[in-house]
Amino acid sequence: MSLANGAGAASLAAEFKTELTENILPFWLKHGLDRQAGGMTTALDRRGEVIDTDKSMWFQGRAGWVFSTAYREVEQRPEYLEAAASCIDFIEAHGFDTDGRMFFRVTREGKPVIKRLRYVFSEAFAAMAMAAYSRAAGKPEYAGKARAIFDRIGQIVATPGTLMPKFDPETRPSQGFALSMIMLAVAQELRGAQPGDSGFYNAYIDRAVAHIEGNFMDREHRCVLEQVGPNGEHQFDHFEGRMLNPGHSIEASWFIMNEARLRGGDRHFTELGAQILDWMWDWGWDKEYGGIIYYRDALNKPGSEYWHDMKFWWPQTEAIISTLMAYAETGESRFAERFDAIYEWTTRLFPDREYGEWFGYFHRDGRRSTDLKGNMYKGPFHIPRMYIECYGIASRMGGK
Amino acid sequence: MSLANGAGAASLAAEFKTELTENILPFWLKHGLDRQAGGMTTALDRRGEVIDTDKSMWFQGRAGWVFSTAYREVEQRPEYLEAAASCIDFIEAHGFDTDGRMFFRVTREGKPVIKRLRYVFSEAFAAMAMAAYSRAAGKPEYAGKARAIFDRIGQIVATPGTLMPKFDPETRPSQGFALSMIMLAVAQELRGAQPGDSGFYNAYIDRAVAHIEGNFMDREHRCVLEQVGPNGEHQFDHFEGRMLNPGHSIEASWFIMNEARLRGGDRHFTELGAQILDWMWDWGWDKEYGGIIYYRDALNKPGSEYWHDMKFWWPQTEAIISTLMAYAETGESRFAERFDAIYEWTTRLFPDREYGEWFGYFHRDGRRSTDLKGNMYKGPFHIPRMYIECYGIASRMGGK
Numbered sequence: 096m097s098l099a100n101g102a103g104a105a106s107l108a109a110e111f112k113t114e115l116t117e118n119i120l121p122f123w124l125k126h127g128l129d130r131q132a133g134g135m136t137t138a139l140d141r142r143g144e145v146i147d148t149d150k151s152m153w154f155q156g157r158a159g160w161v162f163s164t165a166y167r168e169v170e171q172r173p174e175y176l177e178a179a180a181s182c183i184d185f186i187e188a189h190g191f192d193t194d195g196r197m198f199f200r201v202t203r204e205g206k207p208v209i210k211r212l213r214y215v216f217s218e219a220f221a222a223m224a225m226a227a228y229s230r231a232a233g234k235p236e237y238a239g240k241a242r243a244i245f246d247r248i249g250q251i252v253a254t255p256g257t258l259m260p261k262f263d264p265e266t267r268p269s270q271g272f273a274l275s276m277i278m279l280a281v282a283q284e285l286r287g288a289q290p291g292d293s294g295f296y297n298a299y300i301d302r303a304v305a306h307i308e309g310n311f312m313d314r315e316h317r318c319v320l321e322q323v324g325p326n327g328e329h330q331f332d333h334f335e336g337r338m339l340n341p342g343h344s345i346e347a348s349w350f351i352m353n354e355a356r357l358r359g360g361d362r363h364f365t366e367l368g369a370q371i372l373d374w375m376w377d378w379g380w381d382k383e384y385g386g387i388i389y390y391r392d393a394l395n396k397p398g399s400e401y402w403h404d405m406k407f408w409w410p411q412t413e414a415i416i417s418t419l420m421a422y423a424e425t426g427e428s429r430f431a432e433r434f435d436a437i438y439e440w441t442t443r444l445f446p447d448r449e450y451g452e453w454f455g456y457f458h459r460d461g462r463r464s465t466d467l468k469g470n471m472y473k474g475p476f477h478i479p480r481m482y483i484e485c486y487g488i489a490s491r492m493g494g495k
Numbered sequence: 496m497s498l499a500n501g502a503g504a505a506s507l508a509a510e511f512k513t514e515l516t517e518n519i520l521p522f523w524l525k526h527g528l529d530r531q532a533g534g535m536t537t538a539l540d541r542r543g544e545v546i547d548t549d550k551s552m553w554f555q556g557r558a559g560w561v562f563s564t565a566y567r568e569v570e571q572r573p574e575y576l577e578a579a580a581s582c583i584d585f586i587e588a589h590g591f592d593t594d595g596r597m598f599f600r601v602t603r604e605g606k607p608v609i610k611r612l613r614y615v616f617s618e619a620f621a622a623m624a625m626a627a628y629s630r631a632a633g634k635p636e637y638a639g640k641a642r643a644i645f646d647r648i649g650q651i652v653a654t655p656g657t658l659m660p661k662f663d664p665e666t667r668p669s670q671g672f673a674l675s676m677i678m679l680a681v682a683q684e685l686r687g688a689q690p691g692d693s694g695f696y697n698a699y700i701d702r703a704v705a706h707i708e709g710n711f712m713d714r715e716h717r718c719v720l721e722q723v724g725p726n727g728e729h730q731f732d733h734f735e736g737r738m739l740n741p742g743h744s745i746e747a748s749w750f751i752m753n754e755a756r757l758r759g760g761d762r763h764f765t766e767l768g769a770q771i772l773d774w775m776w777d778w779g780w781d782k783e784y785g786g787i788i789y790y791r792d793a794l795n796k797p798g799s800e801y802w803h804d805m806k807f808w809w810p811q812t813e814a815i816i817s818t819l820m821a822y823a824e825t826g827e828s829r830f831a832e833r834f835d836a837i838y839e840w841t842t843r844l845f846p847d848r849e850y851g852e853w854f855g856y857f858h859r860d861g862r863r864s865t866d867l868k869g870n871m872y873k874g875p876f877h878i879p880r881m882y883i884e885c886y887g888i889a890s891r892m893g894g895k
Binding site: 263399407 | 870
């Protein structure tokens with residue numbers, strides 16, 4: 096159905112809810128949830144068979160968030176809350192090393208396999224999950240646990256030498272876009288669970304958005320950079336300094352537009368998010384084959400990553416959320432047209448109508464690279480989050 | 496020309512030499528060699544323009560080896576020796592951290608950018624370069640320097656806790672194929688530079704080959720595994736434990752066949768190398784589109800790496816060397832047929848007849864992914880090494 100041609104928000108909302116509750120979440124409850132050892136297994140083949148018994152710690156948090164939020168915002172099915180609790184219990188039992196840092200990958204039973212010293216994403220997803228679960232289950236103690244992890248992330252990031260830098264900090268001091276962006280989303284989630292601390296979180300979010308705006312947005316090249324110097328300096332002599340990840344910055348664009356809505360309207364946030372979407376849609380949308388391409392180079396030089404032109408599931412889901420939200424928040428018809436284009440292209444290519452859920456990896460021209468349903472990076476997160484967020488947007492547009 | 500149909504080794508040898516000395520090496524001398532700061536820059540676009548000024552420390556060693564060996568084995572052009580000296584001087588000036596470990600990536604001038612704690616490949620390539628240079632330039636002191644690095648690698652590998660393990664060593668002790676394989680090639684190179692120590696290197700190589708045979712070769716699945724447990728145990732419950740890299744093990748196959756030749760004949764080594772080639776050709780050769788595919792899964796499950804079906808330049812070059820060497824060493828016609836197939840397919844697709852050198856990255860169906868000529872992984876190594884090795888094989892077949 097076509098939003099630009101006046102399709103009812105009601106039928107869109109119903110479609111989003113059905114896909115979420117009848118296709119995506121049941122697939123992971125049936126095949127991914129580990130009813131013996133607890134937590135969520137994500138490495139599944141097309142039919143849902145487990146092909147790697149290790150568990151991703153990111154996905155314990157991500158699935159904990161998804162199932163808590165689906166319960167609270169879409170449908171109060173008890174199995175959603177049970178799945179969320181299983182993931183969160185697994186995090187608390189097996190997620191943390193003795194130094195307080197979290198693991199990246201553990202065995203089925205929870206023994207450590209990989210700990211990454213460079214990132215705090217396991218921590219960020221754990222905090223999001225616990226904050227969402229505290230609201231869904233009505234257990235405020237989990238908001239306190241989420242806040243403790245949030246504060247620990249702040250300490251890790253602020254203590255020099257704790258996070259291992261990717262590049263030598265003397266020769267090439269640099270900062271990545273991902274950290275500001277994810278912490279913005281974590282703070283939004285925590286504010287929902289701790290409304291009494293809204294002032295604190297609002298100020299945190301203001302700083303995060305200003306940091307993104309001041310450091311990563313390049314007005315000359317009309318793009319959002321993934322890596323810059325400590326004060327936003329260009330690092331254009333190097334692959335990483337020119338690298339654009341349109342799906343990633345489009346994800347941030349809806350975090351920022353959503354912040355405007357959550358505050359009951361904030362014109363600067365709405366315009367900023369819409370601007371990022373406008374810029375990065377131009378870089379990302381593949382005019383020849385459709386879909387959002389993985390990487391671009393800010394100076395149009397060849398990038399170093401050879402999968403640069405692939406179509407992954409998640410840049411598409413983020414563009415679907417962002418275009419729908421931008422249309423809902425601004426009423427501008429170009430966003431409705433883009434939503435129609437990306438939603439139609441994505442739902443024609445990615446869903447597996449035979450075994451359920453979505454494929455994850457396609458080549459630029461739409462040829463499928465693998466029929467894998469999940470691994471340490473694909474699992475119950477971007478796709479169900481898209482349906483949850485879009486169900487909310489379409490419902491608020493009058494489709495509930 | 497077709498080897499299986501009786502094409503003369505002489506015309507093949509001439510073609511290999513011309514491509515090496517008129518196309519590949521001039522491209523890197525013109526565009527990559529840094530005549531101001533020294534050393535070799537590898538991040539070049541299609542025309543040879545530098546698109547990342549950082550230097551790969553692997554490639555200082557790899558280029559040092561290539562230019563030294565081209566000088567000694569193909570043609571004594573002074574500029575080859577000068578280029579090798581520039582790379583080796585750059586290694587000695589900028590390659591080593593204060594703890595004796597080497598960097599992975601440095602700035603144009605040699606300041607550290609990235610040091611990898613998990614690998615000793617920068618060290619291995621540095622040792623190979625210095626050993627080759629000592630023979631080419633007639634400077635035995637570089638053989639001593641190479642041996643010092645070789646011994647240091649041995650210490651690093653033997654001292655627990657020095658190399659950072661990829662997986663938790665208590666939960667999942669594991670070993671990778673790459674280390675045994677590269678050290679085999681380093682020992683071969685050092686033996687050439689220190690013939691008085693042949694007994695030492697022969698024993699080292701015997702152990703390395705026995706280690707590969709005893710730990711990584713899976714006779715049941717007729718494949719070479721990339722990662723196994725400390726005693727060769729299967730780790731088939733995990734993506735990494737099932738992962739096959741046909742180009743990588745085909746590279747090892749010619750190291751082992753070459754060892755038979757260097758010892759004046761060793762039937763076990765010849766048969767072992769040919770067996771690895773037979774097995775991994777079956778896994779790697781793409782019957783639909785041609786070429787050697789990047790990854791396969793030992794149980795034919797979907798792998799986790801989404802570029803698994805791409806065609807990179809280097810698995811092709813290794814298969815070209817290995818099939819030609821296997822034919823020269825065994826006379827079996829299937830190896831001549833495979834050489835014809837892979838050489839024809841590769842030289843039709845990869846060389847850039849307009850700007851020189853080769854493209855590096857194609858999709859499975861032969862669509863080019865990028866027109867990049869080099870980055871931190873592609874530079875003057877696999878392609879010129881292929882021409883050097885194949886020139887040697889064809890010459891020995893009577894084509895000189």
